[in-house]
Amino acid sequence: MTPENAPASRWNDLERPPLNESALRHALLQPGGLWTSLDIVPSTGSTNSDLAARAASLEGEGAVLVAEEQTAGRGRLDRSWTSPARSGLFLSVLLRPGKNVPTERWGWLPLLAGVACATGLARAAGVDMSLKWPNDLLVKVNGEERKTGGILAERAGDDAVVVGIGLNVTLRADELPVPGAGSLALANAISTDRDPLLRAVLRSLEQWYGDWREAGGDPGLSGVQEAYAAGCATLGRPVRAELPGERSVIGEAVAIDGDGRLVLSTEGGGRQAISAGDIVHLRPAG
Known part of the structure; x- marks a missing residue:
């Protein structure tokens, strides 16, 4: 039997072995x-959609759904996210921050992730990974910033949030x-073995989420705001914010405020906080 007509097998691509579910559990x-x-x-089409549909039937939080392949993965602004099977990490987690975290602070969850x-x-x-506001994961390829991952957080009922993570490995x-x-x-990552990478992501998320929830969702007390600013490639550079309604604002990104908004210093000395929009990194003048 030739490779072209061989039946589908989890071992067809030995360079991309399947995740070890029992070991991960x-x-x-x-x-x-x-x-x-x-x-x-x-x-599956989208791990976010699948987990959100199951949220009402699940008790508590902490459910993790991982797909070896996503055929209709979604990013912000309804953008699609597709990759070959077993070439990345495609997962969603169910979180219920609880009554001690005000809902107005839930917007920090994608930044925390x-x-x-x-x-x-x-x-x-x-790898030296940086963050592009609000939820892109960047790496450098031949000295150039490239998007290698993204995060999408969505409400699932009154008390739950599904946080989706997609990462090209x-x-x-x-x-x-x-x-x-x-x-x-x-x-040039030193490891592209997806099992330890998934363990590292989930353990890190558990730690940061626990600290944030223990602090009542306060981004300052939990250290999330400082850590995000330290790793944010958007800060300190000129950007164009493309806003809803086909509007745009150009300025220098100078801060992440207490609500997770990107603060721009605009021409004339004004400041504008951006809560939603597409950010384009611009080259400095000259």
């Missing part, structure tokens, strides 16, 4: 820990969905 599902269940599916991913992967993959240059994309492999 053993490592991550600990008594008293955040993660309460972990399921891996071969393929960005900090968790960047810090966890810096250790496990040995082993994508080659000819597999990138757009020219500005990247992957851990292209960034």
Whole structure:
């Protein structure tokens, strides 16, 4: 039988082996820990959509859903996210911050997840990862900033949030969905083994989320605001904020405020806080 007509097998691409579900459960599902269940599916449209649909039937928080392949992954502004099977990490987690965290602070969850991913992967993959406001994960490929991941947080009922994470791990240059994309492999990561990378992301997320929730969702007391600002590649550079209603604002990104908004210093000395929009990093004049 030739490779072209061979039946589908989890071992067809030995460079991209499947995740080890039993080992991951053993490592991550600990008594008293955040993660309460972990399921891996071969393929699905969107882990966020699937987990949100199950949220009402699940008790507590900490459910993790991972897909080896996403066929209709979603990013911000309804953008699509697709990658070859087993080439990345595609997962969603169910969180219920509880009554001690005011709902107006839940908007910090995607930024917190960005900090968790960047810090966890810096250790496990040995890459210098930075954050583009509000929820892009950047690596450098041949000295150029490239998006290698993204985060999408969505409400699931009155008391729950589903946080989705998509990360390109082993994508080659000819597999990138757009020219500005990247992957851990292209960034010369010291490891692209997805099992330890997934463990690192979830353990880091558990730590940052626990500290944030213990602080009542306060971004300052929990250290999330400081950590995000320290790792944010958007700060200190000229940007264009493309806002709803086909409006745009140009200025220098100078701060992340207590509500997680990007603060721009605009022409004439004014300041504007951006709560939603698309940010374009501009080259400095001259």
